[in-house]
Amino acid sequence: MAVGQNVLRKEGYEKLTGAARYIDDITLDGMLHGKTIRSSIPCGRIKSITFDPDYDWSRIVVADYRDIPGNNYVALIENDQPLLAETEIRHCEEPILLIAAESKHEAEVAARHIRIEYEESPPVLTIEEALEGDRIIYGSDNIFKSFLIARGDVDEGFKQAHTIVEGEYRVPHQEQLYIEPQGMIAIPGDNAMTVMGSMQCPYYIHKALKHVFNLSDEQVIVIQTTTGGGFGGKEEYPSVIAAHAALLAHKAGRPVKLVYDRAEDIAATPKRHPGIIRHRTGVTKEGQLVASEIDILFDGGAYVTLSPVVLSRGAIHALGPYRCDNVRITARAVATNTPPNGAFRGFGAPQVTFAYEMQMEKVAAKLILDSVTIRQINMLREGDITATGQRLNWSVGSEDVFNAVVDRKKFFEKRGNAADKSDLRGKLYGIGLSFFFHGAGFTGSGEAKMKAQAGIGITPEGRARVLSGSTEIGQGTRTIFSQIVADELGIGCDDVEVEEPDTSRVPDSGPTVASRTCMVVGRVVQLAAYEVKQKLLRFVAERYGDADVKLIEGRFDANGKELASFSEIARAYLDLRGELKAYASYANPPGIEWDDETYTGDAYPVFSWGAMVAEVEVDPVTWAVTVTKITTAQDIGRAINPVLAAGQIEGGTLQAVGYGVLEELVWNRGRIINNQLTNYIIPTSLDAPEIETIIIEKEYPHGPFGAKGVGELPMDGAAPAIALAVYDAVGHFVTEIPITPERLMVVAG
């Protein structure tokens, strides 16, 4: 069996020797270097664009919106984001012009000879300003999208409540900060366009390019190159860069490389949605939730992009992994004159998780209950019903993860052990916990509509080849797909190849997002492998009469007699019948129902579960929070590759530590001013806590070998666990992250 083994990373050798080619490592003959000219104002109109008459423009390719052969928008949900601004400017760093030159250097110099003049209008920069409605920048009320989730009778619930607790929580922007900046190379063809680069979702780009150039499916080819991290940041924005590079290439008739530097990448690309989340919770004297009213506000930025789906996930997760029969969740994403916010690991869930876990603690404190008891009382268990009315029928690891990390005795021994808080000499110690869940795959009817496809082909050497549009972005796609296929076919992992994601060669498996690659696409890959196996079994059976054919450990047996190896039979098949390929597509497990109108039903086929204990030290001199240790248990169904799965959990956890205590964008009139790694602070090795990971495997009957999603869950729990540890250490309840020393000093007086 390969599944469950720590099979070595499929592309590990290339990555370790420097041989792996990332987009900026690729140079093509005759390639030009592109640059994007962006707005310097958040809101207004372009008055004029002037090219320095003394500069030699004959060497420079310049493109603006008038050069777009098709539609001037980036195809996504609403198609409201222009590829290049025409006259109206809706956010700082909005792309206006594109230029290309023989060298990056020359493009830089040329850019300094372009002058854009604007007529500025007062911008809407915050959620509060958007809601005030003094200035309308979208629709009639600045609201991109709103949702309502209602269950039971909230008013009645509050009447039954012994205590009502209110809380307001604020969460910031966060930058994905993949270490490889975004980039693309476009290669123009005869009525065709090929784009390659750093990306999560080749078929998103494929669609965007078709709309921009009025090309057919076959005329556009998108190829993923080795991608240096994504975390959601390379979900939707690469479509913009790809179309920009392609537009320049189209105009120049030459390949064009467009690679961002770090400053541009941070300033212009999407961030995690900041938000304000308000809770009003009714509980019985014993601590049981009887009413919960939650209001979510996310700042979507200047265009709709992915905000509706981020908001939807936020709303569905807003109550947390808790039981409550009377729920009313309202959620709104508002428009502001800031760069559009978008996908980032967790996708709306980390925001609401911070809020519901802080609120849970607040409720506990009000009732004089402890952190553990309040959660145990209300925890969702198998058979329970979620806020959307989903009955949890399978793979519910809630108690398992909770019990794995929360040793009541040890927890309360450490709790409340903070030293004398007035003494500058000693560090203040604190411990906190969080409990959370994450729905894997697309929300609601998403997967049913998407019908993700994947295939298995047989190579001339008789090896299996995975055909999938799911990308390897560091999380291990190639390796786990190999493991799944190896076990389904009964062959070794080394006999499985994974095709490069290239839209001319792999089917649309849906985007590489939403913790869906293993659980959803992995399942489809497994089904396709099963199909291949059946074809080969039938082939062998036909050739050997109606023999009882089996495929065992990479060898075919007929009537108990060993015939030939998998690869021999596969080659024989190719010789006699030509090609061998099988495709499969995803369908939800039976009984999964979702109603988009009422927002009720099975929001996800299954949830992954997590619990976390964070330990912190607070320095009373500086108020700096150091996270010293994190212990976490996560139920992911089955770890196809435990080392890779633990790597996801550890990495996601540290990203969430950054979210909780370090990472903050500094804005000045709609513009990010700390768009450098010197000033946007992510954790170094010395900021990283010791992380103890416990993987819990409550198998999901409809996942590949029982696997559920793991990618995003680790991002959810750390911020509240840390904030609650800080509460334990300093006795002050922080309702806004990141808990920077400056913020904590103010809160703690």
Place this chain on the structure above:
Amino acid sequence: MCIVSVISVISVAKNVCPNLVWSDLEAKKSMKLNFRVNGVEREIDAPPMKRLLDALREDLRLTGTKEGCGEGECGACSVIVDGEALNSCLAPVCQMQNANIITVEGLARDGKLDPLQQAFLECGAAQCGICTPGMLIAARALLDANRRPSRDEIKEAIAGNLCRCTGYVKIIDAIEQAASAA
């Protein structure tokens, strides 16, 4: 406002320096540089202020060394120069005359991975792989100077190399494993 005193005159420069012909240098936009990269003598002609990073990637096509920030923060461009790790995005090539440079491409020998690379592979220390070359270089420089580093020393040695995928846990494990195998 400031009291400044000339205490001593150590040397008075001559007006003519025979070694330098200024006007020649002025006109020249590039210079010949000789250095050794991964044990191989190389010669390039490059503008003196070109970054070592660009000289490696563009002139020598050694693209294993990566650029993550261009400001000496992420460490993806780390290389070893004369035994010490540095950020090649902050080093002008004019300072590399006769230097001995090691990049990630120089770690494996004859297709056999360096023990560090092997440990990174086994421990799962490389995910997206973009920080990996710089991380390996920082780790190599550490182990060359300190064969048995403590976990804390390892953390300090890689504090100039940002990784966004791993949470550093498996990177530290891998360096520890490579050290104990050596």
Place this chain on the structure above:
Amino acid sequence: MSFSPSLGFAKLFLPSPSLLNFMALDSTAFSPTSLDEAYELLTRFVSQAKIIAGGTDLMVLMNARQLNAERFIDIWALNELRGISDEGETIRIGALTTYTQLIKSPLIQLHAPALAEASRTIGAIQIQNRGTIGGNIVNASPAGDSLPVLAAFDAEVEVGSVRGVRRIGFNEFYTGYRKTVMAADEIVLAVRAPKLKPGERSFFYKVGTRRAQAISKIVMAVKAKTTDGMINSINISLGSVAPTVIRAPQTESLLANATLNDEVIWQAATHLSKEVSPITDMRSTEHYRRKVARNALAKILSQMV
């Protein structure tokens, strides 16, 4: 939107042609092999050339396209500017001494331990291997981490030019934000730090944005001599709380000859928080910097009791 390529206002674009040529590939660098050659170059170009040493500050600006210079004088090969030597009462540190060399130097560890401590907090190892003390001094950032130590030690900067060598007291070296008393043709040769005298101790305290390779929000160095809890002398200096690295003369005199106890400590620390003049910027707030200046001094003083 209108395109108007014919407008003849080239001046609108950039104020001077030199700004266009700031990028690495257009610039020239001279690599003198002796100090005399360096002086000659400096005399020749005066303010038109920038000196580059380890490059850890300057190259950052250049990569960010914020550096306006066409000519560089690369002094990295000037070995005469390297080395740490014992000169009796003082330690002389060559301008090209790297932070790594400072950290490892037994002389520094013994006679100016705060300087080794400060060096350890600058950047990460890759930066420490390349960044130099001379560079930290001339870069003149108020956040330069070694600078408060030099200020607290009453160090002297040794500066040379074709006209000769002069020494400048470190506390007279800066005249304003990123401004020094150096003439355009001068180069820092070394810095001299008086050794700690018997009974003297030095302290270094940095509050950065994170635990490694952090720019300081506030940085403090103290050199003091105490006898039985009484302060005989004290020098307090701070970075990132004013346009330049500063000393805190009022707090120093408040503490001179004081006997340390909780009340005195708190009084002095509170005074310091008023004496400094920090600002709010992208890294921290004025409020925070004042409070932490207070806390840090209180912590340091309490270690002397």
